Amino acid sequence: MRDAPGINLINASVTLSGKTILHPLSLTLTEARIGIIGRNGSGKTTLLRLIAGLTPPSTGSVQINGLNPAQDRKALLAQLGILFQNPDHQILFPTVEEELAFGLIQQGHPNPAAAVQTLLAAECRSHWAKAPTHTLSQGQRHYLCLLAVLLMNPGTILLDEPFAGLDLPTKARLTRRLAALPQRLITITHAPAAVALADRVLWLDAGHIRADGPAAATIKAFTAEMARLGEQDADTHLAG
Amino acid sequence: MRDAPGINLINASVTLSGKTILHPLSLTLTEARIGIIGRNGSGKTTLLRLIAGLTPPSTGSVQINGLNPAQDRKALLAQLGILFQNPDHQILFPTVEEELAFGLIQQGHPNPAAAVQTLLAAECRSHWAKAPTHTLSQGQRHYLCLLAVLLMNPGTILLDEPFAGLDLPTKARLTRRLAALPQRLITITHAPAAVALADRVLWLDAGHIRADGPAAATIKAFTAEMARLGEQDADTHLAG
Amino acid sequence: MEKNLTHIALFAALIAVLGLVPKIDLASGVPITAQSLGIMLCGTVLGARNGAAAVLLFLFLTLCGLPLLAGGRGGFGLLASPTIGYLIGFPVAAFVAGAITTHLRANIGLASTIGAFLGGLVLLNGFGVVGMSVMLDKTLPEAALLAAPYMIGDTIKAVLAGLITQTIAAARPAALLSRR
Amino acid sequence: MLTLTSPVETWAHRLPAGAKLGALTATTVLLFALKSPLALAAAATLVAAIIATGGHSFARASLAMLRPLLPFIVIVALWHLITRAPGEGAAIVLRMLAAVAAANFVTMTTRLADMIATLQRAARPLARLGLNPRTFALAIALTIRFIPVMLKRMTTLRHAWRARSPRRPGWRILMPATLAALDDAENTAEALRARGGTG
Numbered sequence A, B: 001m002r003d004a005p006g007i008n009l010i011n012a013s014v015t016l017s018g019k020t021i022l023h024p025l026s027l028t029l030t031e032a033r034i035g036i037i038g039r040n041g042s043g044k045t046t047l048l049r050l051i052a053g054l055t056p057p058s059t060g061s062v063q064i065n066g067l068n069p070a071q072d073r074k075a076l077l078a079q080l081g082i083l084f085q086n087p088d089h090q091i092l093f094p095t096v097e098e099e100l101a102f103g104l105i106q107q108g109h110p111n112p113a114a115a116v117q118t119l120l121a122a123e124c125r126s127h128w129a130k131a132p133t134h135t136l137s138q139g140q141r142h143y144l145c146l147l148a149v150l151l152m153n154p155g156t157i158l159l160d161e162p163f164a165g166l167d168l169p170t171k172a173r174l175t176r177r178l179a180a181l182p183q184r185l186i187t188i189t190h191a192p193a194a195v196a197l198a199d200r201v202l203w204l205d206a207g208h209i210r211a212d213g214p215a216a217a218t219i220k221a222f223t224a225e226m227a228r229l230g231e232q233d234a235d236t237h238l239a240g
Numbered sequence C: 001m002e003k004n005l006t007h008i009a010l011f012a013a014l015i016a017v018l019g020l021v022p023k024i025d026l027a028s029g030v031p032i033t034a035q036s037l038g039i040m041l042c043g044t045v046l047g048a049r050n051g052a053a054a055v056l057l058f059l060f061l062t063l064c065g066l067p068l069l070a071g072g073r074g075g076f077g078l079l080a081s082p083t084i085g086y087l088i089g090f091p092v093a094a095f096v097a098g099a100i101t102t103h104l105r106a107n108i109g110l111a112s113t114i115g116a117f118l119g120g121l122v123l124l125n126g127f128g129v130v131g132m133s134v135m136l137d138k139t140l141p142e143a144a145l146l147a148a149p150y151m152i153g154d155t156i157k158a159v160l161a162g163l164i165t166q167t168i169a170a171a172r173p174a175a176l177l178s179r180r
Numbered sequence D: 001m002l003t004l005t006s007p008v009e010t011w012a013h014r015l016p017a018g019a020k021l022g023a024l025t026a027t028t029v030l031l032f033a034l035k036s037p038l039a040l041a042a043a044a045t046l047v048a049a050i051i052a053t054g055g056h057s058f059a060r061a062s063l064a065m066l067r068p069l070l071p072f073i074v075i076v077a078l079w080h081l082i083t084r085a086p087g088e089g090a091a092i093v094l095r096m097l098a099a100v101a102a103a104n105f106v107t108m109t110t111r112l113a114d115m116i117a118t119l120q121r122a123a124r125p126l127a128r129l130g131l132n133p134r135t136f137a138l139a140i141a142l143t144i145r146f147i148p149v150m151l152k153r154m155t156t157l158r159h160a161w162r163a164r165s166p167r168r169p170g171w172r173i174l175m176p177a178t179l180a181a182l183d184d185a186e187n188t189a190e191a192l193r194a195r196g197g198t199g
């Protein structure tokens, strides 16, 4: 088990402020394209944080290619990148170029400044280099965060609602770009269309895995249930 | 002009840090359902802030039912409610019930606490009352902000990306609920589907109004252009 | 580790932001400033070590030439100016305020008010008085006279620091590094 | 961000920061060793002459930076006139003016990035006390980012308040602003961990 490739959750659960957010999960994620769908408050972001080692498991354990993500931060850097749901929670630096260069510097890249320039030029956004990050629009900040993660070229990328704030052309371009990546992608979303082409889709419901299988099957069941709930005037069960 | 009902922009422009974000606009918005669509960074949020009196016009003037929104805050409160794009920019208080009660207290409501309880009960979310706002999930926080605005019952509601983070059932329910409201709604979005039923849709492009008319026509032109841009590998013009 | 670092940077920035609150210039040349509230909060919220580190970081940037002191002042000239005693006292005041908040066995509101009072008022003005007496070549009692007007404002700030620290303890207990 | 570095390029802008700081230290030690008002007057004149080489608008900016010293000068002057020791008073005032003006000269002719780099190099021995230079550089960058973020946060919260209230928030914005700032720091810490952490 120790050196198993992929992401392993062994009976991992998360309890925060006395509330169990994720019930014990045992999962082995090895597919190249994985989707995680679920309603607001179902525990998607918590699962991402658990996998990324940002929230420690309350019970059980988590391993990324045999590493403990909560401890081996430096080793993990080449293995795991994260796009946070809210860009304001991700941006660290006053200007765009510093923000992009930071991850490369952390990885010991020989020439971060040049790599950043090349990337911005390829994206037709060279004029962003000196722009203060806090004056970009919300969608622009979201896009910047994504570029920062891609630039680091990690083996697995965790994406939390990657398309939520992006406009259609950016979304289309990004979808193509992501599809071409050799890395493993784990996409978290409440909009199932975003993961229609995944190899495997998990449906998270109130901290439990409700379905797990090929995209078509999971999405069909999920959409039907969402439509049913949408007909009702309010949640009859206590969501979140 | 002084007492004209609706929202009047007279040659209003916005320049921030020396950059013209909105070019002089002259608009009269009186329809019940208005949509504003545009790409990331096109100036949608800036336009909302201009209308709401939160960003003063650099040139020209803005009037809401004959009032100056930057000055007559008190009178405006009954006329205009705002849903901000990012829930972090809207939530002020540590618990859900305080957050919901705030607007009612400011309006001089006789019994804010009871009104909040009634609302939460109707939403099947009575258990939210004492919940800390910062531990709610992103979608839950977004929904909370919406409830806070609707509770104040203003004559016109400005919604900045109201559906971006919400799951399908919540979105379906909310769409029905908004459709039934007697108020004027101005919905800002980069996803045109959200305003397909509006009486009038404006397309904002790099701070200019690029199209303005019935929903079907504007959305058709917008979608075609977005699809065209999405085909390209990167922006050929310098967006943002 | 990361959390200590970001909180230290945040509070260094907080002192700078408080410098934008308009200062009141007194005849003595030492302004009444909201920045000493920031010094107190560094100690009461971050604790002795981290609080002092935040203040040192702020002073470093100020000396390097960022105009972060109240009224938009900064640069090496500060080292030769009469308020140098206060500047040297800043990190010490934060350290003491933090140590008291951490170790005093009282509820957080009271402990932090006392810490802010002893560190941010008594000790800080002590340093300031010594500094003025050296730089202006005055006796200590003469210099103390110049510092008397700050007492009212500094008392209000100490109470405010206590209230804010208490609010943080209630709403974000995990952020209160001084009590962990 | 605005810095105190003068946009007027002088010859001193081209000198290395380390040399300027060394010269400043020597000058300051000398100024504090001098006791005679005449010698101090000569020293102050020399400093003024050096500043004057920067040109008219540079000299005016230097003078403006001395303004905060005015109240002290008035107090010392009055005091020494009352105690009938004008010589001592003149020495104190001249020493203060010369030392502060010389130090400001170094600040005004050195770019912020050079100054930080030089002082970081000077602080390298502190690494043995546990001050990691990379962590230190990161702390500086984070502080510089947090200042506008915090100001913007205050503005958005004030707007959020105004959107639902006819009254201005005043001091009441302090509580939500404090909590929001702490949340920002918390989120930043996680973002940092997500990209390899410190060290």
Ligand SMILES: Nc1ncnc2c1ncn2[C@@H]1O[C@H](COP(=O)(O)OP(=O)(O)OP(=O)(O)O)[C@@H](O)[C@H]1O
Pocket (backbone or CB within 6 Å): A016, A017, A019, A021, A038, A039, A040, A041, A042, A043, A044, A045, A046, A047, A085, A190, A240, B135, B136, B137, B138, B139, B140
């Ligand atoms: N620190 C905490 N203390 C208590 N409850 C928490 C905490 N953090 C999260 N929760 C709760 O855990 C649940 C899951 O939150 P999470 O952020 O994982 O949801 P999500 O599936 O990502 O939702 P969304 O689609 O809205 O982003 C929510 O009900 C939230 O209120």
Ligand SMILES: Nc1ncnc2c1ncn2[C@@H]1O[C@H](COP(=O)(O)OP(=O)(O)OP(=O)(O)O)[C@@H](O)[C@H]1O
Pocket (backbone or CB within 6 Å): A135, A136, A137, A138, A139, A140, B016, B017, B019, B021, B038, B039, B040, B041, B042, B043, B044, B045, B046, B047, B085, B190, B240
């Ligand atoms: N304070 C500022 N200084 C300089 N530029 C700014 C400032 N605020 C916003 N901008 C710029 O104005 C443009 C419009 O921003 P705005 O937030 O209105 O866009 P938007 O249409 O709402 O985009 P999104 O869909 O991403 O939310 C952006 O290019 C942004 O970078």
Ligand SMILES: O=C(O)CCCC[C@@H]1SC[C@@H]2NC(=O)N[C@@H]21
Pocket (backbone or CB within 6 Å): C030, C031, C032, C033, C034, C036, C069, C070, C083, C086, C087, C124, C125, C128, C150, C153, C154
């Ligand atoms: O800005 C400076 O150069 C340092 C000013 C120090 C002001 C001190 S802090 C304690 C006391 N209380 C005040 O309000 N002002 C002084």
Ligand SMILES: [Mg+2]
Pocket (backbone or CB within 6 Å): A044, A045, A046, A085, A160, B137, B138, B139
């Ligand atoms: Mg989430």
Ligand SMILES: [Mg+2]
Pocket (backbone or CB within 6 Å): A137, A138, A139, B044, B045, B046, B085, B160
């Ligand atoms: Mg926007």
